[in-house]
Amino acid sequence: MRSEAQAEKGTSLWQDALHRLMKNRLAVVGACVLATMVALALATPWIVPYAYDAQDLELGASGPSRAHWFGTDRLGRDLLTRVLYGGRISLMVGFAATAVSLLVGVVYGATAGYLGGRTDAVMMRFVDILYALPFTIFVIILMVLFGRNIVLLFVAIGAVQWLTMARIVRGQVMSLKHTDFIDAARVMGFSTSRIILRHLIPNVLGPVIVYTTLTIPNVMLIEAFLSFLGLGVQAPMSSWGVLIKEGADAMEEYPWLLVFPSLALSATLFALNFLGDGLRDALDVRAAKD
């Protein structure tokens, strides 16, 4: 007889999903593009040829050349450098704000859904109230009151994005909490926190992951939009949104100033969307059965 050391390995649903994801070519390309972007953003300070605020006023705006691959802006700053630094900010906003929304939304939604009844009603009415606040005005007020601050930007965007996450998670939990395996866990005498953390959340992660990959581009777009309105990061720091705004202002004379930042942002958004779609197909448990 075999010993336990030789126990056959099972394939978890996660491994199954990963296997299906790897077969989706678009999603794999998306993941690669995203990974490249993240790697570039992380390595930016060591690979850029110029400082992001180094000006060359004599050169002024110049088109792509061997010295400046993406050209320079009116102040003679290297656009490649600025796009890379801008990517750092944009991606950081995207990931950090999404992480905030993920953490708050999942815990809040799972708690409301599992406890149900009056607690759930109160918690979800609070969400409804926040939903009703006009987001842009909310952010503008925050910016006016506390000044332009990148951390505040994370908080402001995250504070809005977690609402949808909480609703998604609550819905999932509501449909799961009356399934037999949750009842079985209660019969076993497990604590509420154990049931939520070990039994409920792992089973709602599929939709959460999918929604997360679609939230990141959303957040990046919001950041770009706020920057476009002049509410985003402060000069001389830049983000893709800031660069696109500047590029749009100078679009007719110096089109490369618009083209390169837009390409960087679009490529990242496409990559995230393809990955998100791929994950949705891969994690769909019903499709996995046939």
Add this chain to the structure above:
Amino acid sequence: MPLLDVENLRTYFHTRNGIVRAVDGVSFSVEKGETLGIVGESGSGKSVCVYSLLGLIPSPPGRIESGAAHFDGSDLLRCTPEELRAVRGKRISMIFQDPMTALNPYMTIGDQVTEPLRVHEGCPKMEARTRAIEMLQSVGIVDGAERLRDYPHQFSGGMRQRVMIAMALIGGPELLIADEPTTALDVTVQAQILDLINNLQQSLGMAVILITHDLGVIASTCDRVLVMYAGRFLESATVHDLFQTPRHPYTEALMASRPSAHAKGETLYTIPGLPPDLSTEIAGCPFAERCRHAVDGCRECELTLEDVAPGHQSACLRVQAGEL
């Protein structure tokens, strides 16, 4: 000439995990006025088999690979969708397992029962109404006239199954296909519904194909039985012969494993192992792996139903050879 004659039907599902041979070369026929039972466990292909005939297989992934189904001179498997629609619901109709989901919750019972008449015969509204009331009465809903305006949720489970039967029978079909018609119902209601189907069949003279996993339901309603396993038929016999002298080890094992076949507390007979995986090709008899009488030949033979007694066919090699 039989009413329905199916030859060598194969329905495969092309899934991402391979080809599932849900129905793999089955032939059978239904005579006018008879009740044919198809019995098998879940996944044996018994529902797929009749769904294929009516073009109800979702495609993709399902595909009818081969076969012919002659119904009154035309081949159901080669009909155009229009021709099939003219047959379905009119000359062949169907009742489903779950009366809770098979009725449209947003339509009144009256509209649903008369719909086949209006669609297939262009029957005027008043006449359709009169016929619906008559039909509801014959399925045991006595206050039919008052209940035409009611919605399905106002009926109990057994009553809904009666409504479904009324809907299926109002066009006067020659063949009724009943797919697990009582599985979702309680025992006391099940007995009423089976009785009702039997009585209506006799008074209307139609043929019935009854699909079920329950040997008890078969015994109390059918004339002839087909035993299905892993997409093939293993045995075909009259109800009496099947229960008195089963001629296939699978049928025997199935009957032996029922609690009612044992004295109280006695260890139940069990069939070892699991049904085969239909996504891999099965050589020989699909039951061989679990059969206590299997010999090497069983895993190589061509599976065919052969006469082993008058009106009694078995696909078991050893029964055919007279060894069992």
Add this chain to the structure above:
Amino acid sequence: MSEYLLELKNLKTHFPVRVGTLFERTVGTVKAVDGVSLGVPEGEVLGLVGESGCGKSTLARTVLGLVPATSGTVLFEGRDLRTLLSHELRALRPRLQMVFQDPYASLNPRMTVFDTIAEPLAVHTTVSRRERAGRVGELMERVGLARRLMKKYPHEFSGGQRQRIAIARALALNPRLIIADEPVSALDVSVQAQILNLIAELSREMGLTLLLISHDLAVVKHLSHRIGVMYLGKIVELGDAEDVFHRPLHPYTQALIRAIPSTDPGRARPAGLLHGDPPSPMNPPSGCPFHPRCPVAAPECATTPQPLLDAEPTRQVACWKAKTP
């Protein structure tokens, strides 16, 4: 200490039916369990049968505290579960376990067999992880699964094998009472027999007390020492399994047994089938709840409730006709 391991006294579980979301009002009450009293002595297998909606599953869930009871007492080991604090109840859980109907739904799809069976051990005992592996292996072999499969996930097993996993999980903490709610009705006939044999063997060898709930009289009769028959939230007959099955006294039990399709095709279906469906438990009929469908009902049945009374030394029936045949 009472003579019973589990004793129910006049247990009621009612669900208010509410309409409206903001301004809720109660429009009725579903009396799922309506005054059930019974006792299960240690080591007994008690079968509960009834049709859907008769309250048998709600009864199981009420005993386990998954659904709050409306009134009455649930005594387990002589203690009233309804008055225990939540941590006291949690500490008592290991001795009171359940096997669910659908083995596809009752196992967490994200956990391996090992994690599923070992989790109760980790929560309620102090055994080390290595000892747990050994214990899980023993339990798996006990229920007829190979030990080497413990790292696999539920979706890699068939329905029957999953039910074995669920049984192993219930056995992990050496329970005194197991409630099995339709343990085989989601399984195929050939697999049912395997699981029934397993349950019979376990209850015999481990001296388990078992409350077996099923709509299938043949299943219940095969395994149980005693049978209780439920109708609309009430027990209408309770007695030795063989007696109830072969000599039913309550007209409902008689009809239930007659309705089982016979597998003897030569035998015609007996007369005396019930008419209509079971009434809704929301507005149960007055008096004896069975009277509108009862073939022998008398006028007083509609007005006088029928309590469960001794008809024979070991049998109780809730019908006055049973005493005056």
